Amino acid sequence: MVRTLRTSRASRALRTSCAARPEYDSAPTGGRKSARRRTGTAVGTVLALIAASAAWVVGAAPSADALPNGLALTPPMGWNSWNKFGCNITEQKVESVADYLVSSGLAASGYAYVDIDDCWMAGSRDAAGRLVPDPVKFPDGISGTAAYVHAKGLKLGIYESAGTKTCAGYPGSLGHEQTDANSFASWGVDLLKYDNCNDDGTSAQRRDTTMRDALANNSSGRAILFSLCEWGVDNVWTWGAGVGNMWRTTGDINDSYGSLLSIFHANVKLAQYAGPGGWNDPDMLEVGNGGMSFTEDRSEFSLWAEMAAPLITGNDLPNSSAATASILGNRDVVAVDQDALGKQGVQVSAAGGLDVLAKPLAGGDVSVALFNENSGAATISTTASAVGLPASSSGYSLDNLWSHVKTTTSGAISATVPGHGTVLFRVSTGSATSTGTTHALVGASSGRCLDAYDNETTPGTKIEIWDCNGGANQKVTLTAAGELRLYGGTQCLDATGAATTAGTKVELWNCNGGTNQQWRPNADGTVTGVQSGLCLDVTGGDQPAGNVNGTQLELWNCNGGANQQWRLS
Incomplete structure (x- = not known):
């Protein structure tokens, strides 16, 4: 449901959605078990390594004009159902996301909100005028789903619209604000995403303010984060801080580089309006939905973090690839977004x-x-x-x-x-360098470590990827000469036979100073051979089945794929 943005109040009722269309990505891959070494899934490996990275600073004070509910002191982080599933959302899917957030380590990284978007309710209110969860999609009701999410240490978000109907045609909150706010609070809801479809011609600010007051005065006194979804109309950033905790600054995102670029251009200009308690929201992340390259996905995450945007992912989290996990789980980038100073770049x-x-x-x-x-x-x-x-x-x-x-x-x-x-x-x-230091070298497409086969030291030993285990055969030292040395510096990564063609295998060899043993770590995360100019590549790692334990490393034409991206751990 991709709406067409219009500017007049009369036309706003015709918009179809504040959310983006669903997209789909592939299932993850994992390695076979082996008796010779401890194993683990690719995604589990990458997130466990990421969890060992430095944590971020928290505890910001809200800005003077922020909504006084004590929430969103840093940009909210979590997941929303719309981009991937649209109206095809169920209790089981929500609970599986909550499970994954915890098991993957993303919850520990700050991803706290599990947000149910449009289509969660029945087509009409009950006799008392209250919203009714769809009993087929949510057999335990929203309260039961919230209890499950809360038991995981997470928070539940819900969707509504400031009109007579939601964007998908379900009952809206216009004229029912206090009743609905009381329902949300009684169900244990922690966040309300408030859309702008099917309005009555009054300003978004007026309708949102009515719901703001209803949330503040809900019957249980529960604090609920208020997310305004006004599509960037009515200059919402100029008044949003007094009404909500975050506000959409643009039209709907979709899973394309063109959409990313357009939204970036609109949002980057609004830095003065963001701060603790109230944030510019350039819409949900499309990372992992398949419409953009790995490089573009990583740009989106980098730019959202730099702009102190809410990090609300919209992919099929439980089926995330290791490459997607390497982006969403990068705690150093998350730390930029969650920094306590609360400044948008x-x-x-x-x-x-x-x-x-x-x-x-x-x-x-x-x-x-x-x-x-x-x-x-x-x-x-x-x-x-x-x-x-x-x-x-x-x-x-x-x-x-x-x-x-x-x-x-x-x-x-x-x-x-x-x-x-x-x-x-x-x-x-101050000064700092990675030269002379020793690390594991982790591949983004697999979450696995560069590894000398079976702890062997014989020249010609295969260089492969394997579950990271801290062994000496996985500890790489970067030297001033550009070498990648293993086993405490006695043996080097070597392009077999000093060949310079794509497909040349990478092996272990006695260090000899040859240019086929010299490597250049690049700013984009690739590692190129000095002699060949080709990239260190996980053979076939651009395909889902190509990142299993034991996959050989080779030289290949640099193409920006996740199977050519590496990080020190």
Whole structure:
């Protein structure tokens, strides 16, 4: 249900939805069990590793004009049913998402809300004028579903519209605000997403204010986060902070790069209106729904975090791929979004579609996003002073929040960014480098570690991916010469036979200083062979079945796929 945005009040009743159309992605893959090593699913591996990353700072104070309900001190995080399932939502699906949020580690990363969108209710109210949950879709009612979600330590969200009907044609809340607010509170609802379909011609601000007051005065006194879904009309950002905890700043998102770009352009200009207790909402994330490339999905997540947007994912979470999990579960990027200072990133420059955004963080660091709107790779540059950092005689540390590679600069902040890609740095004063340090090297498409086969040290040993287990055969040391050494530095990653063609196998070999043993970690998360210029690639990892334990690594033409993306752990 994709609506057409109109500007007149009379036309608003014709809009069909505040949500985006459903899209579909593939089922995840996992490796076979093996007697020789401990195993685990790809998604479980990547999220367990992500959970070991640094946590973020919380505890922001609300801004002076924020809605005084004490909620949304950082941008809300969670899941919404619409983008993937539309009207095909059930109690079982909601509960399976709650299960996954906990088991995957996403709940521990901050994803707290499980939001039911349109189509959850019966077609008419009961004799007392109350909303009735669809007894087929929700046999335990919303209260039963809420109890299940709460037992997982999570929060439940619900949907309604500030009109006579919802966008899908179910009973709306116009004229029933207090009755509905009382129902939501009695059911244990924690968030209300309030749409704008089928209105009576009065302003959205007036109708939303009526529901705001009803929520504040609900019969149980329950605090309910209020999410305004006004599609960016009526300059909602200028009055939203006094009415809701978040407000849509744009039309509906869809699962395409064009939609991402349009929404980014609209939302990035509104930084002055966001802060603790009230946030600009550029709509739900489409990450993992299949309409965008891995690079584009990662850009969306990076930009939403940089803009301090609510991180409400809209994919089929229980069937997420490891690549999708590597995006949604990146705690370092989440930390940017959830930073206690509560600042939305501002656009420092945007010449030629090469965008630089800077977001000040609590403690003095700055998050810098370099976003390439164009289709071809480009170098994007700025400086520490331009993004608001003080002068530093010891230089600045650039922590790449996707590859986790750290470098030091005297003040220039620059990276080659792939088309439609985003490089996200956390910049701080002082020096730091990953050279000489030892880490596991984790593949985004699998959540598995680069691994020397079966702990063998013989030259020619196969280099593969395997469940991360902390073994010496998975500990990679980056050297100043560009080598990737294993086993404490005695043996190197080597392009077999010094070949430079796509498909060349990567193996273990005695370190000899050859250019076929030199590697370059790139800002986009790829690792290229210095001699060949080709990317370190999980063979067949661009296909769902290609990321199992034991899959060989090879050189391949760089293409931006998740099976060519790596991060230090």
